[in-house]
Amino acid sequence: MKTVQILLFCALLIPTVGFSQEKVEKAQDQTTKQQAEASASSSVSSGAFMEEQQGDQVRSDQLVGSAVTNASDEEIGNIDDLLLNKEGQVVGIIVGVGGFLGIGEKHVALSWDAVEITRGEGEVNYKVKTNIDKAALEEATAFKTEERKQAEQLQEQRQQQAEQQLQQPAGQQPPVGQPQPMENEQ
Numbered sequence: 629m630k631t632v633q634i635l636l637f638c639a640l641l642i643p644t645v646g647f648s649q650e651k652v653e654k655a656q657d658q659t660t661k662q663q664a665e666a667s668a669s670s671s672v673s674s675g676a677f678m679e680e681q682q683g684d685q686v687r688s689d690q691l692v693g694s695a696v697t698n699a700s701d702e703e704i705g706n707i708d709d710l711l712l713n714k715e716g717q718v719v720g721i722i723v724g725v726g727g728f729l730g731i732g733e734k735h736v737a738l739s740w741d742a743v744e745i746t747r748g749e750g751e752v753n754y755k756v757k758t759n760i761d762k763a764a765l766e767e768a769t770a771f772k773t774e775e776r777k778q779a780e781q782l783q784e785q786r787q788q789q790a791e792q793q794l795q796q797p798a799g800q801q802p803p804v805g806q807p808q809p810m811e812n813e814q
Contacts, residue, residue, distance in 0.1 A: 686745065686754060696723050696743070696756045704762040711737060721756070725765045737771040 681687065688710055695703045704725065711720035720737045727733030744757045772780075 690753050691721070691745070691756065694753050694756050696721075696738075696758060698761050699757070699759055702762060704758075704760070704765055705736070707756060708735060722771055723765065725762070725768075734770040736765050736768045 691707050691710060694707050696705045696707060698704050705723040707721050708724045709722040710718050711722060713719050718740050720739050721743060722735050722737050724733045725736055738758060738760065742758055742760065745754050746757070747754045
């Protein structure tokens with residue numbers, strides 16, 4: 629009888645042990661998944677996101693629109709844009725000089741090394757100073773963006789094509805805007 633009881637007890641215990649072992653394995657799998665997810669999210673957040681501005685960092689909106697002054701504290705222009713390299717470092721500022729209310733204004737680019745950026749206690753925007761005087765800025769060559777250079781090149785190519793068409797001998801090329809005669813019409 630004892631043998632039957634032991635066998636019955638073992639028969640009831642074996643599924644319970646198997647079920648417990650299955651629960652432990654599932655719990656371990658879930659813990660491993662959670663650890664992997666936490667590790668993945670921490671690796672993304674460790675370098676991809678910034679939580680706050682540091683004391684040595686400047687936002688572009690704190691510079692764009694700021695007055696640029698010379699050594700005598702005379703305003704010589706305003707920052708209209710920033711120039712960055714492919715690494716994201718500021719390499720220059722684009723200053724609007726001359727003109728009145730934006731009319732007649734030209735853009736001059738100054739190297740980042742040619743300006744000094746400071747901010748007074750409690751001020752939001754920065755002060756931008758340079759040793760270059762207003763006359764030198766107004767005489768400087770205007771800054772050309774990539775888009776402007778491409779537009780100028782296209783305009784020059786079109787002008788050259790028009791001049792070439794005008795220089796063609798009289799019977800060879802019809803005037804610009806006129807259809808060319810078909811070969812069998814002559």
